[in-house]
Amino acid sequence: MEPQNLTTVSEFLLLGLSDDPELQPLLFGLFLSMYLVTVLGNLLIILVVSSDSHLHIPMYFFLSNLSSVDICFISTTIPKMLVNIQTHSKSITYAGCLTQMSFFFLFGCLDNLLLAVMAYDRFVAISHPLNYPVIMNPCLCGLLVLVSFFSSLLGSQIHCLMVSQLTFCTNVEIHHFFCDAPQLLHLACSDTSINTILMYFIGAIFGGVPLSGILCSYTRIVSSILRVPSTGGKYKAFSTCGSHLLVVCLFYGTGLGVYLSSPISPSPRKGAVASVMYTVVTPMLNPFIYSLRNRDVKRALWGMISRTA
Template structure:
């Protein structure tokens, strides 16, 4: 109830701002590129939604996949759908209607959900790394440690932590004063972009943003690195080559997603702080907001026999009891 009340408060335009809407400049101003961008983004968004929905339906319909690893995977797919839905539909509407405006409340709402699902993706990847660590390094105790109660608790903790981060960003931005410059050099509302537009003093806000990013991004990333260092150490002790390959194959898909997600995300935020380039940042943001959520179902399905078998059963209607 507390978070819901704070969310409603955050969504209401504050008296501190003198603008009622912002202008999202998008990816390109070239009119000839707009139909191409619309078709490409629409196709990628539909593939993202359908692919992740298939993962969720396959996991829920096949009893053989009712394990912690696939439970976390289905939640990751749900977060990916939300992550893309936060930014892509608004961009498609703007291209189709030739209007680039977004209201002040709409901008804060989009930013809140962007941080909510982005942080949830981040935390779920860390939880999945911990799951692989327990499965490989403590296989005998895996059913006891990764019990349904702990799995549900980890997902709930990830969600409420993400909600907390999104509300902190929203509350910080809602206290800023905006003047006449309302052009956002991006295709969605992001906190760093809004800080550049503020007329008020933003040094403290900038420090807080990077501090919060270090907590909600750095801690999960440290957990992932720690888990995989222990996993690598455990795999190297396996005597046979076949055993090493089998152990590594269980976390290969997850590792691929982690590298893509963190590689592009860190590249955008670190690159923008060192050498700001709005055009390049917007294009790079498409990778981790649209491309990576679209690729996740393919990465997990193409490299996973259980998922491929479940998808075949789902298409044929032969669900497992």
């Protein structure tokens, strides 16, 4: 069968999480609820940080940026899924598929880099508390966010260009609820060896490098905490980074679990279900983790509620 050039492919079919018609209303209600909780929760974090002057410090500046990215991250996949369920359609246009994949990679990489930046911020706060305001000045904080954004944007465009060069046969069924690069490589009729190598190379850079930075930062943090003489001081120092560490474990644990197991997984549908953990559940839990475990955020939140009331 002769492969078609990608420009002649008008649409792909997103098979979603289940083919059972009776499950579609349940999936729609479940994911709509999760999407609304994620957006409202992260918007609340942004509002609280911006409205309370006591939270205008680097730690919460990065947190508000992370919340913004989480909103964008989940918005690249779930709205299209909800529309397809509601309209009983599985199609996504070629341009829409590439756009979704590009934005998914952009905000996924930006999530990685911001988590690494937040780990560095906690390292400076704990290991160099006296020099913290000087080192983590507003210019450096803004520069770190901008570098993270433009690096992620470059990676996403390379990713998109790589996939746009593929050729496909007549099979355009994607066993997922969004356009993911590994799934598109699996559908391609042309040789994908170079594309696969490049995909893993880019993944290693935007996944491995931030993770290495996080591990290095926490190694130094633990070393600094162990030198604190009092037990209360150790607890206070560790409590400042406990929420961030929990989010890192959730995001990287689920994300790496999905992508490392996908080559050996016998069922693509199971991989799609597992992807829900890092694409939906982790962004939804982030506001609760940071608000319920952080006294400053809870104080600012109750203050804002009392002023509104």
